[in-house]
Amino acid sequence: MSLASTAGLALSSLARLITGAQGHWKGCPPMAEQRIYFANHQSHFDWVLIWAALPRELRAQTRPIAARDYWTSSPLKAWLTRAVFNAIYVSRTRSSPDEDPLEPLIEALRNGDSLVIFPEGTRSNKGEPQAFKAGLYHLAEQFPEVRLIPTWIDNVQRVMPKGEIVPVPILCTVTFGAPIQLKADEDKRAFLERARAAVLACRPGCGEGGGAAS
Numbered sequence: 649m650s651l652a653s654t655a656g657l658a659l660s661s662l663a664r665l666i667t668g669a670q671g672h673w674k675g676c677p678p679m680a681e682q683r684i685y686f687a688n689h690q691s692h693f694d695w696v697l698i699w700a701a702l703p704r705e706l707r708a709q710t711r712p713i714a715a716r717d718y719w720t721s722s723p724l725k726a727w728l729t730r731a732v733f734n735a736i737y738v739s740r741t742r743s744s745p746d747e748d749p750l751e752p753l754i755e756a757l758r759n760g761d762s763l764v765i766f767p768e769g770t771r772s773n774k775g776e777p778q779a780f781k782a783g784l785y786h787l788a789e790q791f792p793e794v795r796l797i798p799t800w801i802d803n804v805q806r807v808m809p810k811g812e813i814v815p816v817p818i819l820c821t822v823t824f825g826a827p828i829q830l831k832a833d834e835d836k837r838a839f840l841e842r843a844r845a846a847v848l849a850c851r852p853g854c855g856e857g858g859g860a861a862s
Contacts, residue, residue: 651731670701670821670822671701671702671703671822671823671824672821672822672823672824673824674823674824674825674826674850675798675824675825675826675827675850676795676797676824676825676826676827678702678703678706678824680705680706680709681795682709682757682760682761682762682793682794682795683710683762683763683794683795683796683797683827684757684762684763684765684784684787684788684791684794684795684796684797685698685710685762685763685764685765685797685799685824686765686766686767686784686796686797686798686799686843686847687764687765687766687798687799687800687801687847688766688768688776688777688799688800688801688847689766689768689769689777690801692715692718694766694801695712695713695714695733695735695764695766696712696733697801697820697822698712698764698799698801698822699712699733699764701822706762708734709760709761709762710761710762710763710764711733711734711735711736711756711761711762711763711764712733712735712736712763712764713735713736713738713753713763713764713765713766714729714733714735714736714737714738715737715738715739716737716738716739717739719735719737720737736752736753736756736763737752738752738753749783750783750786750787753765753783753787754787754790757787757790757791757794762794764799765783765784765787767780767781767783767784767840767843767844768780768781769781769783776848777844777847777848779840779844780840780841780843780844781840782836782840784796784839784840784843785830785836785839785840788829788830788839789830792829792830795827795829796827796828796829796843797824797825797827798824798825798826798828798843798846798847798849798850799822799823799824799825799847799850800821800822800823800825800847800848800850800851800852801820801821801822802820802821802822802823802851802852821852823850823851823852824850825846825847825849825850826846828842828843828846
């Protein structure tokens with residue numbers, strides 16, 4: 649087993665130890681199919697928790713989106729995101745007007761990868777997600793065959809508060825909801841509002857819960 653694989657197993661175990669979290673599959677089972685998991689965004693720990701909540705066999709094909717400026721700010725962060733998580737770096741600001749921030753995601757989807765994305769585009773500590781940006785709509789439009797899985801991460805902002813670098817042991821949950829898809833002739837605003845509502849519907853206490861991933 650490679651160093652990166654060993655580190656990945658250790659980090660997923662550590663994440664579960666710190667948070668006690670497992671994946672709760674409320675609206676769909678874990679399956680080896682191409683998916684976009686789209687979730688609320690509260691901390692830099694979010695995508696680590698989603699990745700750890702997935703069954704081990706799905707992690708290799710699921711690539712999280714990582715902010716380039718934060719996750720390449722040290723050799724350790726860069727190695728973890730590149731070698732262990734196979735993350736896709738995205739820039740939070742455009743270097744030129746012609747730059748397409750979705751291009752790395754489009755390339756990954758064309759290659760058959762699954763993604764973990766945060767449609768708000770930035771973290772929020774207000775409890776509910778901010779309005780979703782257009783990226784999810786454009787991906788759904790270009791890749792209608794990819795399943796869109798709404799995901800709610802609960803309590804993670806207390807594990808890794810903004811500005812902190814050491815996680816605090818707090819119980820968290822990751823709930824995966826029923827897939828959605830872009831409807832024929834559905835406009836961008838209606839789709840993004842419906843996608844945000846689907847994420848909110850995954851909150852604990854909203855309907856029946858599903859089983860936990862192994």
